[in-house]
Structures are given as C-alpha cells and as structure tokens.
Amino acid sequence: MREKLKKLGLKLPLLPTTTVGSFPKPPHLLEARRKSAAGQLDAGELHRLEEQTTREWVALQEEVGLDVLVDGEMYRGDMATYFAKNLEGFKISGLVRSYGNRYYRKPIIVGEVRWRGPITVEWWKFTQGLAKKPVKGVVTGPYTMMDWSFNEYYPSRREACLALAKALHEEVKALAKAGVKIIQIDEPAISARPEELPEFAIGAMRTVTRGVDAYFISHICYGAFEFIYPGMLELPVENFDLEMSNSELDLIELFREHLFSKDLSFGVVDVHSHIVEDAATVRQRIQRALEVLKPEQLWIDPDCGLKTRTREETVNKLKAMVGAVREVRGSLKS
Amino acid sequence: MELLAASTGSYPRIGNRPEQQRHRQAYAQLERGEISNEEFERVQNGVTREVIEEQVRAGLDVVTDGQVGWYDPISHFARKLEGCEIDGLLRFFDTNSYFRQPIVTGEIRRREPILEGEFIFAKGVSPKPVKPVVTGPYTLAKLSINRRGVGLAELVHEFARVIAQEVSELAKAGAELIQIDEPAILKNRNEFGLLKNALEEVAAGKGKAKLALYTYFGDATPLYDKLVKLPVDVVGFDFTYSPGLPKLIARLGCEKGLGLGLIDGRNTKLEGEREVIEVLKLIAPTIGSERVYLNPSCGLGEYLPREVAFKKLQNMVAIAKKAGELI
Numbered sequence: 001m002r003e004k005l006k007k008l009g010l011k012l013p014l015l016p017t018t019t020v021g022s023f024p025k026p027p028h029l030l031e032a033r034r035k036s037a038a039g040q041l042d043a044g045e046l047h048r049l050e051e052q053t054t055r056e057w058v059a060l061q062e063e064v065g066l067d068v069l070v071d072g073e074m075y076r077g078d079m080a081t082y083f084a085k086n087l088e089g090f091k092i093s094g095l096v097r098s099y100g101n102r103y104y105r106k107p108i109i110v111g112e113v114r115w116r117g118p119i120t121v122e123w124w125k126f127t128q129g130l131a132k133k134p135v136k137g138v139v140t141g142p143y144t145m146m147d148w149s150f151n152e153y154y155p156s157r158r159e160a161c162l163a164l165a166k167a168l169h170e171e172v173k174a175l176a177k178a179g180v181k182i183i184q185i186d187e188p189a190i191s192a193r194p195e196e197l198p199e200f201a202i203g204a205m206r207t208v209t210r211g212v213d214a215y216f217i218s219h220i221c222y223g224a225f226e227f228i229y230p231g232m233l234e235l236p237v238e239n240f241d242l243e244m245s246n247s248e249l250d251l252i253e254l255f256r257e258h259l260f261s262k263d264l265s266f267g268v269v270d271v272h273s274h275i276v277e278d279a280a281t282v283r284q285r286i287q288r289a290l291e292v293l294k295p296e297q298l299w300i301d302p303d304c305g306l307k308t309r310t311r312e313e314t315v316n317k318l319k320a321m322v323g324a325v326r327e328v329r330g331s332l333k334s
Numbered sequence: 335m336e337l338l339a340a341s342t343g344s345y346p347r348i349g350n351r352p353e354q355q356r357h358r359q360a361y362a363q364l365e366r367g368e369i370s371n372e373e374f375e376r377v378q379n380g381v382t383r384e385v386i387e388e389q390v391r392a393g394l395d396v397v398t399d400g401q402v403g404w405y406d407p408i409s410h411f412a413r414k415l416e417g418c419e420i421d422g423l424l425r426f427f428d429t430n431s432y433f434r435q436p437i438v439t440g441e442i443r444r445r446e447p448i449l450e451g452e453f454i455f456a457k458g459v460s461p462k463p464v465k466p467v468v469t470g471p472y473t474l475a476k477l478s479i480n481r482r483g484v485g486l487a488e489l490v491h492e493f494a495r496v497i498a499q500e501v502s503e504l505a506k507a508g509a510e511l512i513q514i515d516e517p518a519i520l521k522n523r524n525e526f527g528l529l530k531n532a533l534e535e536v537a538a539g540k541g542k543a544k545l546a547l548y549t550y551f552g553d554a555t556p557l558y559d560k561l562v563k564l565p566v567d568v569v570g571f572d573f574t575y576s577p578g579l580p581k582l583i584a585r586l587g588c589e590k591g592l593g594l595g596l597i598d599g600r601n602t603k604l605e606g607e608r609e610v611i612e613v614l615k616l617i618a619p620t621i622g623s624e625r626v627y628l629n630p631s632c633g634l635g636e637y638l639p640r641e642v643a644f645k646k647l648q649n650m651v652a653i654a655k656k657a658g659e660l661i
C-alpha cells in the first residue's frame with residue numbers, strides 16, 4: 001500500500017509511528033467538562049481549554065517524534081456518544097452498567113440517522129494547522145455505532161448499520177475535502193457477532209469509504225480475531241490497526257497460517273498497564289511482526305487509545321516505542 | 335394454558351432520580367474505605383427490597399432479587415469457591431458488560447452456601463414468588479481459565495457438584511422454581527454432552543422445586559430438540575437471536591414449560607402487542623405444559639437504564655394479560 005501513500009503525496013519512513021487517537025485529558029479539563037455538563041461553564045471557555053490542551057499534545061507528539069499525528073480527542077467523551085450527539089436521529093439514554101460500579105450513557109437511535117454537517121473537520125484543521133507532520137482523521141465506524149446504540153427506529157441491526165454508514169460517509173467525504181489524507185475508522189465492536197461481518201459489516205465499510213481518495217485505517221480492539229480472520233481482510237481499507245501486545249501476540253500465529261495481505265498498524269505497547277515497556281520488549285515485538293510481514297507493510301503504534309493512562313505514562317510509552325522503532329529501522333537498512 | 339409474566343434475572347441497581355443513586359454512592363464509599371461491609375450490605379438490602387417492589391409494581395407474577403449483590407454472573411460464584419482465583423475483566427458474550435474471569439487452579443469445592451442467604455432475604459420481603467437464578471456449571475467452566483491440567487469435562491463436573499448443592503439448599507429454603515442459566519452452550523453445540531451430564535447431576539438435588547434452564551445471546555434453534563429433552567421442567571429461550579424458533583416450536587411442539595424471551599432485554603424499544611401475541615398464538619396450540627412464562631430475553635441489570643427496565647416489564651405484563659384472554 002506504499003503506492004497509495006505515494007499517490008496521496010505522503011512521504012513516510014519505514015515503520016511509520018502513530019497513535020490510535022485519544023490522549024489523557026488533564027485534570028483541569030476533566031473538571032471543566034464536568035462543570036460544562038452541569039451548566040456552570042460556558043461552551044466558549046470549554047472550547048478554549050480543549051484547544052489549549054490539543055496544542056500541548058501536538059507539541060508533545062512532535063517532540064517524541066511520531067510520524068502521523070492525531071488531535072488527541074480532548075473534545076470527545078465516549079467514542080460512540082460523541083458522534084451520536086452530532087448526528088441527527090439520536091437521543092442519549094439513562095445510566096447503563098458496564099461492570100462493578102461503572103456506568104455509562106448509551107446512544108438511542110430514535111429517528112432516521114442523518115449527517116447534519118461536519119463533525120470533526122474543524123478540529124482536524126485546527127490540529128493540522130499546528131503540525132508539520134500529517135494528522136489523521138478519526139471517525140467511529142458504523143458497525144460499532146450500531147452495536148453500541150439502542151435501536152428504536154430501524155427494523156434490524158443491518159438497516160441501522162447501513163444508515164449509519166451513509167451518514168458517516170458524508171463525514172469522511174468532508175474530511176477528505178478539507179485535505180485529510182489518512183482516515184481511521186474505529187471498529188472495536190466488529191467481532192461482536194462474527195456472522196454479521198460478511199452479512200453487512202463489510203458492506204457498511206464499503207459505503208463509508210467508497211469514492212473517497214484517502215488512505216484508510218481501521219482500528220479494531222478487544223477482538224476475538226480468531227473468529228473473523230481472514231474474513232476481515234475483505235474490509236475495504238488499506239491498513240488494520242490491531243491490539244497485539246495485550247493479546248499476547250497470538251495473532252502472529254494466525255498470520256502464519258493465512259498471509260496478512262494489507263498494511264498493519266501493530267500495537268506494541270499495552271494501554272491497560274501502568275508499566276512502561278522498555279525498548280527491548282518493544283523491539284522484540286516488532287521483530288516478531290517482521291517474521292510474518294514485510295517492513296513495507298508495517299506501522300507501529302500503541303494497542304489502543306491512551307486516554308486511561310497518565311500523561312507521564314503516555315509520554316514514556318511513546319518514547320520507548322519511537323526509540324525501539326529507530327533501532328529496528330537502523331538494522332533494516334544495514 | 336396459564337401465561338405468567340416473569341423476570342429473567344438481574345435488574346438495574348441505579349436510576350436517574352437522586353434517591354436511586356444510593357447503590358452507586360455506597361459502592362464508591364466502600365471502595366474508598368469510608369463505610370464498612372455491613373453498612374454497604376444494608377444499602378444493598380435496601381436496594382434489593384426496592385427492585386423487588388418495582389417488579390411487583392410492574393405486575394410480574396414471578397420476580398427475582400435483581401442480583402443486586404452480584405459483581406457478575408460468573409465471579410459471584412467463583413469467588414466463593416476453593417480452587418478458583420479471580421482474574422481480570424473479560425467481555426460477557428457479545429454485550430458491553432464485563433465479568434471477572436476465574437482461573438481454576440485446584441479442585442473446585444464450596445466453602446459456604448452462595449445463594450441461600452440472598453434468596454431467604456428476597457423471599458422474606460417479596461409478596462410474589464421469588465425465582466433464584468443460578469449460573470450453570472457448563473457456563474461457569476467454559477468461561478474460566480483452566481490451569482488444572484484436567485479436561486473441561488472434569489471442570490464441568492466439579493462445578494456441577496457445587497451447583498447441585500446450591501439447588502438443593504434453595505429448594506429446601508422454599509424456592510418453587512429455580513432457574514439455571516447456560517448461555518455458553520449456544521455457541522458450543524458440540525459440547526452438549528457435557529451440559530447434559532451436568533444437568534443430570536444438578537437435577538438430582540432439586541427436591542420439590544422445578545428447574546428452568548435458560549439460554550440466551552445466541553440462536554437456540556439448532557439445539558431446540560435436544561434442550562427440550564433435558565431433565566428440567568422449563569426451557570427458556572432468547573427469541574431475539576432465534577427468528578426461526580416460533581415456527582420450529584409450532585412444528586415440533588413442546589411438552590415442557592416454556593420461558594418465552596420475546597421481550598428484548600437489550601433494547602430500549604418497547605415491544606408491540608401485536609407482534610408478541612402473533613407468536614404466542616402460533617405456538618400455544620402445540621404446547622403440552624400447563625404453565626408458560628413470558629419474560630425478557632435476558633436479565634435487564636446490565637443492559638437497560640432503570641426507567642426503561644420498569645416500562646419494559648409493565649408493557650410485558652400488559653401484553654401477557656391481553657394474550658391470556660385471547661389464547
């Protein structure tokens with residue numbers, strides 16, 4: 001897929017480094033979000049704080065030396081609810097239990113899902129305006145939006161998913177029109193019901209990406225990959241961003257049995273652990289990936305969004321990652 | 335044929351109103367060490383009382399304790415068993431809720447009764463019959479990590495021994511109907527023999543109680559003819575995953591009691607009276623048993639907000655009443 005990147009005018013080194021999307025929000029921003037939700041802080045002030053924190057994260061990503069940047073999602077809460085709030089056809093539910101004492105609010109589809117206008121485009125423009133390196137667009141995918149929402153309107157999961165795909169296609173088009181060259185479609189839920197992958201999840205992704213000139217990545221995590229591989233290779237994207245370190249790398253064995261035919265963003269640091277991986281661990285993980293993939297196929301990133309880590313853990317994990325990648329790049333050249 | 339409105343298991347612990355936040359607040363206080371276990375248990379009992387009252391107010395004929403004190407359907411049992419350690423979080427089937435996965439490291443033995451106390455409390459505060467819900471031995475074994483160096487069959491057998499003790503105590507404590515949940519079998523049909531052996535072991539201790547076997551989160555159609563032959567009195571199905579099931583039941587009939595999970599426990603949309611009654615009309619003539627339950631496809635505690643759970647049950651009761659007149 002190096003061809004496609006070249007055609008889009010993107011010059012990336014071997015083993016490009018990136019992140020999945022979210023960074024931790026600093027305590028003062030969390031507090032501001034709480035106040036804003038309670039009506040005690042005006043939207044303009046919250047927006048100003050979000051911009052300020054985004055600036056800091058862009059500077060940090062450049063300082064660490066990542067090749068493809070993200071906006072850090074300072075302005076998003078839950079990845080499904082954020083898009084639901086900005087599309088037509090949704091309401092937000094009361095509290096639903098996740099586990100232990102954790103509760104969340106879930107989107108409810110109550111009418112026809114429609115794209116009202118650009119959702120993430122302004123944030124992308126703002127971020128790209130601060131950065132020399134390319135910034136990815138990141139959009140939650142139709143299957144995950146469907147699976148993580150109640151559906152009171154469409155007669156089936158398939159129809160809800162396809163309606164979402166049409167709406168999100170508009171967002172993806174708007175991003176491409178604004179100049180975004182790399183677009184990531186997050187589909188963490190895609191392995192929820194493996195039989196639905198060929199039935200309609202692949203078709204939904206085709207609807208999202210069709211006719212849009214960009215390099216597409218799909219991020220999939222907490223997956224039961226053994227049930228959807230190799231079928232998932234049919235998803236019309238150039239790159240899969242998969243959680244690898246937390247799954248103890250058993251995907252490598254799957255790839256040995258059936259060749260991985262796309263580019264792969266390989267998660268090399270665990271986002272659920274406080275422990276910062278040392279460069280040697282990361283290097284070994286990359287080398288295992290290179291047993292089954294060509295260097296030209298491989299991107300390197302963390303397993304998932306980093307929003308649950310502290311700022312310090314985030315920076316140290318990314319430094320370990322970039323350091324290891326530089327060493328491996330050196331050995332690949334020689 | 336008598337049609338009863340029943341609960342399927344869990345019920346939401348908290349709701350939007352400030353006074354419905356007690357459980358969440360107490361849980362947080364317990365985690366911070368600000369209240370004692372006894373104080374937390376008092377709150378938990380209060381909430382159990384409240385969710386029973388809510389089910390009764392919705393008009394149910396059979397209620398549960400709402401599983402208010404359960405962390406999840408797996409670790410609630412495993413944490414009280416010798417031979418099990420509790421590991422990290424894992425997604426519970428294809429839902430957005432999580433359970434703590436047990437690691438089996440030694441022979442599985444019960445230290446103390448697990449559900450007896452909860453059942454006796456619930457029975458004491460409920461004006462309606464309380465149905466205790468027990469996670470089945472096959473599902474407990476299947477969702478555990480096996481570090482024993484013995485086969486799955488041995489694990490299922492050891493869990494079955496524990497669950498048989500539970501069932502026997504619940505029956506002695508006055509449970510008329512005991513529900514065994516075995517969702518894991520639907521995606522592992524080739525292991526049906528393990529489930530069968532386990533249920534035979536469990537059924538041996540049921541005394542005067544009736545046993546209900548419930549499956550959910552998967553299509554039960556391919557297993558239907560086998561499930562209805564198991565040594566249980568009632569079989570419960572999740573119709574939201576099994577579109578072909580009504581026709582199959584109409585064709586093959588059913589000599590057992592049925593738990594009709596025609597009410598989607600995972601969607602906020604309220605069921606239309608017509609669509610549910612159509613299915614009931616289709617299968618009613620072929621049902622041999624005298625008693626049939628209309629219930630949600632699964633417990634509601636992890637899948638619906640409290641306000642919606644109540645409306646779901648109310649709507650279900652209205653449908654059951656209407657259907658009772660028609661059939």
Ligand SMILES: [Zn+2]
Nearest residue numbers: 188221304305
């Ligand atoms: Zn992820």
